[in-house]
Amino acid sequence: MEEAQTWHYGLIARYWAEFNDDFRPHEIPYFQRRIEVGGGPALDVGCGTGRLLLPYLRAGLDVDGCDVSADMVTLCREKAEREGLTPRLWVQPMHELSPPRRYKTVYVCGAFGLGSTRAQDRASLRLFYGALERDGTLFVDIEVPYADEPVWRYWPQKERAGLPEHARPPSRRQRASDGTEYALSARIVDLDPLEQRLTYEMQAERWRDDELVEQERRTLNINLYFKNELELLLERAGFEDVVVEGDHNGAPATPEDAFITFAATRRG
Ligand SMILES: C[S@@+](CC[C@H](N)C(=O)[O-])C[C@H]1O[C@@H](n2cnc3c(N)ncnc32)[C@H](O)[C@@H]1O
Numbered sequence: 001m002e003e004a005q006t007w008h009y010g011l012i013a014r015y016w017a018e019f020n021d022d023f024r025p026h027e028i029p030y031f032q033r034r035i036e037v038g039g040g041p042a043l044d045v046g047c048g049t050g051r052l053l054l055p056y057l058r059a060g061l062d063v064d065g066c067d068v069s070a071d072m073v074t075l076c077r078e079k080a081e082r083e084g085l086t087p088r089l090w091v092q093p094m095h096e097l098s099p100p101r102r103y104k105t106v107y108v109c110g111a112f113g114l115g116s117t118r119a120q121d122r123a124s125l126r127l128f129y130g131a132l133e134r135d136g137t138l139f140v141d142i143e144v145p146y147a148d149e150p151v152w153r154y155w156p157q158k159e160r161a162g163l164p165e166h167a168r169p170p171s172r173r174q175r176a177s178d179g180t181e182y183a184l185s186a187r188i189v190d191l192d193p194l195e196q197r198l199t200y201e202m203q204a205e206r207w208r209d210d211e212l213v214e215q216e217r218r219t220l221n222i223n224l225y226f227k228n229e230l231e232l233l234l235e236r237a238g239f240e241d242v243v244v245e246g247d248h249n250g251a252p253a254t255p256e257d258a259f260i261t262f263a264a265t266r267r268g
Helices: 010-019 027-038 053-058 070-082 118-131 227-236
Strands: 042-045 063-067 089-091 103-108 132-143 181-192 197-208 211-223 240-245 259-265
Touching: 010 070, 010 181, 010 197, 010 211, 027 053, 027 103, 027 132, 042 053, 042 118, 053 063, 053 070, 063 070, 070 089, 103 118, 118 132, 118 227, 132 227, 227 240, 227 259
Parallel strands: 042 063, 042 103, 063 089, 103 132
Antiparallel strands: 132 259, 181 197, 197 211, 240 259
């Protein structure tokens, strides 16, 4: 199978571990509540460096994690171990998911459709179903394709002619705990509206005392999904009672929501 094309390696993985614990903080209680209500054990698919997983372990929840990026998983494990936590973590693309046990709750936050083909995404949904216990629930979120204005404006052919965007050197540097500074700059390289596929490129830099010490360029492919399409795919994968909520707020989704979450239950 094709390798996942995601940018969560090397410098970008270290940037995530260092700076992203406070990113979109309302997502953390949202999924936590769903694990508490639905029950454990839970699986965090695309767990990254543990932005959600680590608070849940601290809260005493039984949560495993997996991710395609060995760099993200290593950083997640290191963070956990610094707190005396020993989560079960493994490296695996979600379309090859083969967990060591079944779960009452499987959740995927900010990771579905990343670095994969659409056929792989359909395979992932079937594997999430297989990973659940009977009456267990999958929670998967997406950013809707029209939410990000700089991307949405490239859907018409005339605007797309302006792609790829020019590469801009990263401007803002952020100081890490070791005193070095990280800087990132992303650009849109391609948007295929027929395939609903977006390609970004990230330039990442690390500076020490005003000297550039590391530099990387990485690509991220994202499959874009609309609400009705993903609902149908969940149903095709065998899920029932599919509910679509707004931006990690527990309310029914509205056209104003940039992110939406699907709750889908395995009944069989
Ligand atoms: C935006 S980060 C989100 C990480 C974490 N879920 C969070 O919310 O902090 C996306 C994560 O998905 C992982 N990922 C991307 N494509 C994947 C795939 N096809 N299978 C499994 N993990 C994937 C990346 O390595 C990265 O850790």
